[in-house]
Amino acid sequence: MKTIYYLLAICFGVSIGVLISNWSYFTLEKEISIGDIFSLIITTFVGIYIAKTIQGQLDSERSEKDILIDELKEVKEDIVIVERNNDSGIFSFDDAKRQFKVTNQKILLIEELLKESRNCKNIKCNKLQDTFSDIRRLILDISPVNGFIYIGSKKNDVEQKVIEFKSQLYKLIVSVNKS
Amino acid sequence: MKHFIKISKDFSNTPNARYRKDGKFSGEEFYEDLLELAFQTALDNGLKLTVDLDGTEGYATSFLDEAFRRLGEKFGPDVVIDNLIIISNEEPDWVDEIEGYIKGE
Numbered sequence: 001m002k003t004i005y006y007l008l009a010i011c012f013g014v015s016i017g018v019l020i021s022n023w024s025y026f027t028l029e030k031e032i033s034i035g036d037i038f039s040l041i042i043t044t045f046v047g048i049y050i051a052k053t054i055q056g057q058l059d060s061e062r063s064e065k066d067i068l069i070d071e072l073k074e075v076k077e078d079i080v081i082v083e084r085n086n087d088s089g090i091f092s093f094d095d096a097k098r099q100f101k102v103t104n105q106k107i108l109l110i111e112e113l114l115k116e117s118r119n120c121k122n123i124k125c126n127k128l129q130d131t132f133s134d135i136r137r138l139i140l141d142i143s144p145v146n147g148f149i150y151i152g153s154k155k156n157d158v159e160q161k162v163i164e165f166k167s168q169l170y171k172l173i174v175s176v177n178k179s
Numbered sequence: 180m181k182h183f184i185k186i187s188k189d190f191s192n193t194p195n196a197r198y199r200k201d202g203k204f205s206g207e208e209f210y211e212d213l214l215e216l217a218f219q220t221a222l223d224n225g226l227k228l229t230v231d232l233d234g235t236e237g238y239a240t241s242f243l244d245e246a247f248r249r250l251g252e253k254f255g256p257d258v259v260i261d262n263l264i265i266i267s268n269e270e271p272d273w274v275d276e277i278e279g280y281i282k283g284e
Contacts, residue, residue, distance in 0.1 A: 093195075093196070093239070094193065094236070097193075097236060097237035097238065097239055098236050098237045099237075100237060101236070101237035101238075101269070101270060104270050104272070105269065105270065108270070108271070108272070129272065133272070133276070136240060137240045140196075140238075140239040140240045140241060141197075141239070141240050141241045141244075142241075143196050143197060143198065143200075143201050143241070144195075144196050144201055144202070147202075
């Protein structure tokens with residue numbers, strides 16, 4: 001499809017050129033000097049080089065953002081699991097400890113990636129980290145019974161914190177995308 | 180008596196919750212059976228105690244709170260902070276969290 005558009009654009013350009021060349025207000029030289037050919041070739045190559053360099057830079061920036069956004073989406077999937085367990089009122093104690101450790105490490109990785117990135121250095125995820133710690137504390141402070149945590153009266157607190165976390169996560173995704 | 184505790188090797192790879200009644204490898208068990216004596220011994224020898232948190236399958240906040248809060252209560256927060264080194268490369272944020280427990284926050 002793209003090829004067809006390019007061909008159409010070229011045909012359009014040639015048609016305009018033929019029209020102009022037949023219009024008496026414009027005259028075209030039917031001769032071209034060696035200097036002009038040389039200048040044309042150089043200009044063409046410089047144009048292609050600049051386009052490639054800028055395109056390369058844009059692609060690199062987009063890749064960085066995509067990596068960050070993918071990592072943030074993974075964290076979102078983890079918190080959805082927490083939300084689901086909270087809705088059911090039960091967490092497996094060992095699974096919860098393990099999952100919180102893994103998710104914490106993902107958040108720390110995101111922090112490092114933000115610091116290393118070209119355009120996202122000023123984006124912070126401290127609030128996200130703090131809210132995550134609050135969720136972890138709310139759940140893992142409860143004494144397990146036969147290997148399970150029964151969330152009980154803390155359910156609403158966890159729910160509120162999860163909503164807060166998701167809101168902060170979405171804001172981060174938007175900030176990264178906009179940068 | 181060594182002045183280095185690697186929890187995953189010297190205690191458990193799967194530390195439990197707060198109290199002994201919650202099951203084996205609780206924070207209470209860790210403090211009473213290992214941490215308190217190790218810290219006292221280190222102090223007596225004029226050394227710092229190093230506790231390595233890495234290598235386990237994750238911690239409950241209640242485990243760490245029970246163990247390190249009691250350490251702070253027994254020896255005083257300033258003494259503990261000056262003579263305790265926490266290694267936590269997998270989750271560096273535990274270091275500040277534990278300092279908070281020691282101070283009773």
